[in-house]
């Protein structure tokens with residue numbers, strides 16, 4: 204299957220939903236991204252700041268670059284001038300740094316708060332309680348160069364579809380509850396980023412608005428060359 208036909212097929216699957224397709228291009232060479240671009244794809248996801256900058260510089264400027272991986276505070280400055288959405292905000296310290304760098308870059312940086320929904324210990328993210336506390340903290344309003352647009356989560360890496368569904372459902376429930384809350388001016392609940400190649404069908408059924416898909420578009424990643 205070609206990249207173009209993979210994208211076409213995925214878009215057909217998404218057409219009945221509200222969800223947008225992010226082509227996760229981490230580790231993929233420029234030529235493969237160009238192929239996806241030629242097929243009309245404009246949203247791309249990367250998980251490393253350095254790699255994102257290189258690709259941003261090489262490729263067309265109408266691409267929206269999404270940061271989807273754990274972001275170190277000292278790397279924010281590199282992507283602040285151009286990043287479209289940071290899905291992986293997993294600490295208050297990181298949010299403050301994004302605000303600071305947004306101010307320097309003279310822009311408002313859209314962010315999602317990453318929620319720890321998986322049973323696994325290794326995933327980054329806030330707990331539900333921490334999200335509620337963060338959104339209720341008056342200090343959040345001091346961050347004038349960020350805009351919280353919703354939540355992101357990753358399900359447990361498992362074959363058990365019911366576990367995955369349950370985790371996505373919990374995330375959607377939190378999302379819906381927060382939507383009913385009176386949120387601060389710089390926060391809203393519009394976007395719910397959940398679902399990857401192995402579990403996007405379930406994520407779509409549970410209300411995802413962004414699916415982040417790498418392997419099902421580009422094929423297996425070859426980490427050894429990077």
Ligand SMILES: *Cc1c(COP(=O)(O)O)cnc(C)c1O
Pocket residue numbers: 227229250271272357398399400401415416417418419
């Ligand atoms: C790599 C990655 C993806 C895409 O994974 P695939 O299984 O290749 O679709 C999605 N989300 C995050 C956070 C990732 O790091």
